[in-house]
Amino acid sequence: MADIPNKKPTSYDVAKLAGVHRSAVSRAFSDGKSISDETRRKVVEAAQSIGYRVNYLARGLHAQNSGLVGIVASRLETSHRARQVKLISGELVKSGFTPILLTADGVEDLRGHMSGLLNFNVSGMIITSDTPPPDIIEECSHLSVPVVLINRAPSVAGADRVQLDIKAAGRMAFQMLHEAGATRFGVLEPKAQTYSVVGRAREFAQNCKSEGFDVTIIKTEEQSYKDGLAASDDIQSALDSFDGIFCTTDLMAFGVLDGLRIRHDVSVPEQVRILGFDDADQAEWSGYNLSTISQNIEDSGKVAVELMMKRLADPSRILETRTIALTSVHRGTTHQRPKF
Amino acid sequence: MADIPNKKPTSYDVAKLAGVHRSAVSRAFSDGKSISDETRRKVVEAAQSIGYRVNYLARGLHAQNSGLVGIVASRLETSHRARQVKLISGELVKSGFTPILLTADGVEDLRGHMSGLLNFNVSGMIITSDTPPPDIIEECSHLSVPVVLINRAPSVAGADRVQLDIKAAGRMAFQMLHEAGATRFGVLEPKAQTYSVVGRAREFAQNCKSEGFDVTIIKTEEQSYKDGLAASDDIQSALDSFDGIFCTTDLMAFGVLDGLRIRHDVSVPEQVRILGFDDADQAEWSGYNLSTISQNIEDSGKVAVELMMKRLADPSRILETRTIALTSVHRGTTHQRPKF
DNA sequence: ATGAAAGCGCTAACAC
């Protein structure tokens, strides 16, 4: 193994060694080609001996695409997103693709990344960061590169999408809190435009109203732990107005819980019921035991890849939006004290 | 628009449109080539009008590599790892590479992924899952593909590595707990072989002993929240033996804290001081306020990419191991009650 | 500064 690492061996080198033609080498490494067992054996052996491997780049030059698929994700550091990306990545690999992961926090990143991915002749893109600018979506569809959007605003056309059912989310949140005995509702709504988060806040409020209850919208800057912590002050300062709060992300719910219990000595769920959204890993930790709504991201990963493959198979098929089921997760912050 | 998405435009199409040769198109899109402003303008214009983009796959066929870099990560769903991957991915992009993300939970996955990456002529790989089998490392170095290992056992040669200073970690953990007044120590050590985690447990124990203190090793199955929770029972059942516990991952520390406080009504840090490791996002949440040791993963991402690029530039340079600085993070579980 | 031509490593269509 003290070889000088020369140039990488090519199919030509293998052919020479095995005493066959380059095309035989190619056949040996592709399925369903007509080649004798004997030849294949010789080729594989020769290949192994010099450490040859098919160059997918060269192969992809011939096929119209590379088998690479771009994933663009934001806020990868959150439990929910990380799990989602892991799943998507796994699904892609399972289907024979190779995932390129790019993280984008902001539309400009996204645009740059999508543009860059195009240069790699990706087979498709799965976006779970921001909503891509229409012109770049346009460009993708022009180049027949499937784009699948996960939980992004339906403001742009030209992409398949997988989405949670926002209306169902709002309704489910209302019901869970209501069944837990709440009648004076509050909901956390981030100022930053995150379509899906803001959407469920609105739907929730809508539900409360149409059922004849009061709702207070508590504005937050963003949608993370510290925003929930800040919101807990608002809640405390008007505690009489609330006995049920829908925190539109689990992260905010954790902040609210910590703020309420530690800063303000408010007891959950006795004084206020708290409901999250996402079913982050921490939701089931004993310290939180948070009731929440789960997005079934296992499905969403599968579905995203499925939609991509369908469009790959038939680029002219009608645009599809698939809805992901929600599951209510009843834990300690809505019904009773956490039990251990 | 309603164009039929034909084949993707090639440099030839652009050339024809701009009235120049294909090579001029190539020059227009590479830096530092001699081409007149006038020609470049024409080319760029023509390219834009038909939506041409350089095909990196074809380009990479010529250059010996693709600009793709593989990242193989395990346990992506943990805050620590997700942050790390995000950073590495960002650093790579900043340096002009494109990250392929593969998640591997287990050595067999790893082997398969590394092998697959080789087919893409990746410029390098950054591994932060398991320790790769020697033969595949061997193959990489034979093909002059740099491999950088992050916090993996030094049992294999042939790869540059970035590592936290295990000895320093053990010492720092001892000091932090000792300075917080602990004299009867415990340390959580996962059975599963995770080099870095087990290593710091051992070093910690070593330090306690050499300073003349008792240490109890508390075995855990793995290294996550539920393992910490389980360990809290062991701690409780021998509470007199402990007043300072080093939880070798933050995740376990959270479990220990929840178990101690909720299940067993033990107060931290009065009865027992708790120290974590990683500085996960949740460590600074008010509910935990966990004292811990931070790995400065910002650095580790940068350094990993740097090592990769250095080896790319000079494949024969001597193998390098870089050590990442540690920072002690004093919060509420070692010194005093959390304040708010 | 530009065009011509060769070739990166592989696959596919065609003969035999």
Place this chain on the structure above:
DNA sequence: GTGTTAGCGCTTTCAT
């Protein structure tokens, strides 16, 4: 079943 021959889209000498 196997060899031959064209390319896939791009870059890079080498002339001019």
